[in-house]
Amino acid sequence: MNCEECELLLAQNDVSSQVDAHVAGCPNCRALAAELQANAHALRALGEEMMPPLTVPERGIPWWKWTSAAAALIITAGAAWWASRPVKPPQIVSVDVKVTGIVAQAKVQPIPSVIPETLTPRIVPAVQVAQTEPLRVKMLTPDPDVVIYWLVD
Amino acid sequence: MKEAMQAAAGEISLEIEQTRSQFSFDELVALHQQRVLRTAYRLLGRVEDAQDAAQEVFLRLLKNLHRIEDDPQAWLYRVTVNICNDRYRRRHIVMEPALDLADPAPNPERVLELEERKRLLTQGLQTLPERERAAVVLRDIEGLSTREVATILDVEEVTVRSQISMARVKLAKYIRGRK
Numbered sequence: 483m484n485c486e487e488c489e490l491l492l493a494q495n496d497v498s499s500q501v502d503a504h505v506a507g508c509p510n511c512r513a514l515a516a517e518l519q520a521n522a523h524a525l526r527a528l529g530e531e532m533m534p535p536l537t538v539p540e541r542g543i544p545w546w547k548w549t550s551a552a553a554a555l556i557i558t559a560g561a562a563w564w565a566s567r568p569v570k571p572p573q574i575v576s577v578d579v580k581v582t583g584i585v586a587q588a589k590v591q592p593i594p595s596v597i598p599e600t601l602t603p604r605i606v607p608a609v610q611v612a613q614t615e616p617l618r619v620k621m622l623t624p625d626p627d628v629v630i631y632w633l634v635d
Numbered sequence: 636m637k638e639a640m641q642a643a644a645g646e647i648s649l650e651i652e653q654t655r656s657q658f659s660f661d662e663l664v665a666l667h668q669q670r671v672l673r674t675a676y677r678l679l680g681r682v683e684d685a686q687d688a689a690q691e692v693f694l695r696l697l698k699n700l701h702r703i704e705d706d707p708q709a710w711l712y713r714v715t716v717n718i719c720n721d722r723y724r725r726r727h728i729v730m731e732p733a734l735d736l737a738d739p740a741p742n743p744e745r746v747l748e749l750e751e752r753k754r755l756l757t758q759g760l761q762t763l764p765e766r767e768r769a770a771v772v773l774r775d776i777e778g779l780s781t782r783e784v785a786t787i788l789d790v791e792e793v794t795v796r797s798q799i800s801m802a803r804v805k806l807a808k809y810i811r812g813r814k
Binding site for chain 2: 490492493494513514518522523525531532536537
């Protein structure tokens with residue numbers, strides 16, 4: 483029996499006469515046998531130790547949830563403010579008058595309104611057309627999507 | 636414990652599953668917590684890692700509670716070993732001093748010798764291949780039978796005996812080399 487075989491048999495707690503004979507004549511295996519015995523005791527002692535109790539980490543709300551909630555709040559508040567803001571009347575920046583009926587040449591009285599006086603046409607040319615149509619006044623505002631028409635009968 | 640684990644995992648719907656099981660989660664945690672923690676600590680060698688592994692084990696238990704029909708101890712050991720092996724492979728090994736968990740005893744010299752041996756064993760366990768480490772932890776530290784260890788590790792009993800023998804010899808030589 484060589485030392486390697488003896489070591490494995492010692493580790494299996496083999497107490498055969500062959501092992502005893504080898505250990506008796508082999509200081510290395512004798513020392514190993516003593517270590518194995520001491521280890522068996524220490525390993526059992528490790529199994530009797532009490533561990534600190536299991537702790538469950540407190541997990542806060544992830545950062546992305548906070549930021550998402552904050553973004554949603556800001557967007558909602560912004561939309562609410564936008565919807566509730568006072569609506570300003572459109573500001574007229576130019577007036578374009580087109581006479582489509584038979585109208586005698588005359589001075590157009592200044593319109594007492596918010597229309598800037600500089601934008602009020604002084605002279606409206608008379609245009610001969612086949613059919614009488616209402617006077618059309620087109621007013622432009624700073625918003626290109628907002629155009630005001632006056633139809634004057 | 637259950638609520639905390641659920642909150643930690645973001646799991647809400649597991650309550651229904653638990654009611655189908657014959658085992659109470661809280662009871663199982665109370666009963667097996669020390670075994671799971673101790674096994675994880677011996678397999679990983681670090682208390683924080685053992686805590687993390689144990690949390691993962693009990694989260695899996697919570698999810699799979701309704702499927703466990705036999706004694707959950709073998710299931711818990713198996714899952715603990717698997718989780719610890721996964722974590723052991725992933726992590727960078729950093730040894731820490733052995734946890735001082737021993738009770739005071741009357742003979743200081745023998746206590747010191749035993750504590751030193753336990754510390755060295757804790758270190759030596761980390762040098763073993765994972766299968767040998769798992770086998771010796773379950774057999775020699777947890778005190779399970781060879782058959783139970785074979786069932787948990789899903790290997791033959793003869794394989795477990797061989798792994799344990801090699802592990803014991805390696806541990807003995809490890810300690811001899813550091814005396």
